[in-house]
Amino acid sequence: MLDIKLIRKEPEMxxxxxxxxxxxxxxxxxxxxxDEQRRxxxxxxxxxxxxxNVESKKxxxxxxxxxxxxxxxxxxxxxxxxxxxxxxxIRSLDVEIYEIMSVIPNIPSEKVPPGKDDSENVEVRRWGExxxxxxxxxxxxxxxxxxxxxxxxxxxxxxxxxFTLLKGMGAAxxxxxxxxxxxxxxxxxGYTEILPPFLVNPExxxxxxxxxxxxxxxxKCEKYNLYLIPTAEVPLTNxxxxxxxxxxDLPLYYSGYSACFRSEAGSAGKDTRxxxxxxxxDKVELVKFTHPDNxxxxxxxxxxxxxEILKRLKIPxxxxxxxxxxxxxxxxxxxxxxxxxxxxxxxxxxxxCSNCTDFQARRANIRFKSRKGGxxxxxHTLNGSGLAVGRTLAAVLxxxxxxxxxxxxxxxLRPYMHGLEAIMMTEAG
RNA sequence: GGAGAGGUGGCAGAGCUGGUCGAAUGCGCGCGACUGGAAAUCGCGUCUACGGGGCAAAACUUCGUAGCGUGGGUUCGAAUCCCACCCUCUCCGCCA
Numbered sequence: 475m476l477d478i479k480l481i482r483k484e485p486e487m488x489x490x491x492x493x494x495x496x497x498x499x500x501x502x503x504x505x506x507x508x509d510e511q512r513r514x515x516x517x518x519x520x521x522x523x524x525x526x527n528v529e530s531k532k533x534x535x536x537x538x539x540x541x542x543x544x545x546x547x548x549x550x551x552x553x554x555x556x557x558x559x560x561x562x563x564i565r566s567l568d569v570e571i572y573e574i575m576s577v578i579p580n581i582p583s584e585k586v587p588p589g590k591d592d593s594e595n596v597e598v599r600r601w602g603e604x605x606x607x608x609x610x611x612x613x614x615x616x617x618x619x620x621x622x623x624x625x626x627x628x629x630x631x632x633x634x635x636x637f638t639l640l641k642g643m644g645a646a647x648x649x650x651x652x653x654x655x656x657x658x659x660x661x662x663x664g665y666t667e668i669l670p671p672f673l674v675n676p677e678x679x680x681x682x683x684x685x686x687x688x689x690x691x692x693x694k695c696e697k698y699n700l701y702l703i704p705t706a707e708v709p710l711t712n713x714x715x716x717x718x719x720x721x722x723d724l725p726l727y728y729s730g731y732s733a734c735f736r737s738e739a740g741s742a743g744k745d746t747r748x749x750x751x752x753x754x755x756d757k758v759e760l761v762k763f764t765h766p767d768n769x770x771x772x773x774x775x776x777x778x779x780x781x782e783i784l785k786r787l788k789i790p791x792x793x794x795x796x797x798x799x800x801x802x803x804x805x806x807x808x809x810x811x812x813x814x815x816x817x818x819x820x821x822x823x824x825x826x827c828s829n830c831t832d833f834q835a836r837r838a839n840i841r842f843k844s845r846k847g848g849x850x851x852x853x854h855t856l857n858g859s860g861l862a863v864g865r866t867l868a869a870v871l872x873x874x875x876x877x878x879x880x881x882x883x884x885x886x887l888r889p890y891m892h893g894l895e896a897i898m899m900t901e902a903g
Numbered sequence: 904g905g906a907g908a909g910g911u912g913g914c915a916g917a918g919c920u921g922g923u924c925g926a927a928u929g930c931g932c933g934c935g936a937c938u939g940g941a942a943a944u945c946g947c948g949u950c951u952a953c954g955g956g957g958c959a960a961a962a963c964u965u966c967g968u969a970g971c972g973u974g975g976g977u978u979c980g981a982a983u984c985c986c987a988c989c990c991u992c993u994c995c996g997c998c999a
Contacts, residue, residue: 516954530980535922538922543979547980550980718950846933848962
């Protein structure tokens, strides 16, 4: 949600931003028109309410004095009818304003590079050596199948396509990765761990920006009016919804594991194999609530927190800045982390770290205030994956595969795997 | 799921035989006085949103409106009455 005052003040700038995002800039003219009507009506209604309050109080006095209140009551009732009419108008204008406001995307930072789609994202740095194999490295789904730790056909039998099932050491490795990620973020990087609900109400989905525009991407539990979360960003960001945080307490860092559920509408044909794009996956999420003055610095730190996981796993990756055309609805600036997948001979996204500035804070009504007074202001919210667990598992399998079909367990994960050094054919299952 | 009780400001807690209630009181918090400093004490202050005016603008200020779980209704007027929904607590049932 943008600030309506900003739209009033600089409509051309907002329109230009919409044009760049291929949204319809005429929305803004419509919005400003309704906004003016609304304010006009509020002014009229408030004036009438004032009159009503004054006249109404007179009735109280008249009653005490034993006078006939009927003529006065009739007069005030008529004022009330007019107020009711204006209120109805205001309400329908409010609805229309909200409908428009909630589909206007955030205004990208000026630092976002131009570009029409993900092919124009900008690489900022690489870490690690791309490994050389003396054999042809396999994609993770082949590795997983051979080791009998990834069973997709059975997952499909149980559920439907685009669901997966981990077995034996595969499941254990997923758990190890999750614990490792959470331990790093909570014990070393200052995040407070949250294990959130995986089903949330529509208000929460509105707060973080999934609704109303992206309903088709969500799984809904119709009977209970709840949605399965597509990321822990939703519950973590809404954690402070409708609250005013002490300025002294900022920044706040939260990290949480959740299963994530995405309908993947419109992704037919993409990444159909393996762990890369499924309806359900595990993720450790990072969310920050920061002072508006330092959200960009905090984004850099958050990016480093996500990178740290890949560094310790010794998986080569690169950092990308997302260009205008690939940015999405909510963030003003976004980094992606992509690991090198030798079995697929390509880079695969494993994390996104975004600064959403006050866009979500406005929707979810998350503000901060100094104890010493002053007006509350909206916090900035940031979110990032730290990391997507399923894809990280894929990264481990592909980067740590050996010629005999075994997979070496990365050193940092061994404490979480009871010291296991490698997953062998014979140990499968 | 059944029975009952209840949801008031940062917290606790009055008000709930409708008008003078944005709402007593206490705590907390902020500023000031006192003090070598602190505690205690005393004084002042302390919600938010929207709309209009003042200011280049923000801060701020002034006027008005709204808000006592949420949404409707009754009434000239609702924290107070009625309805629906949500939530919390206690007991029972069920259950990992």
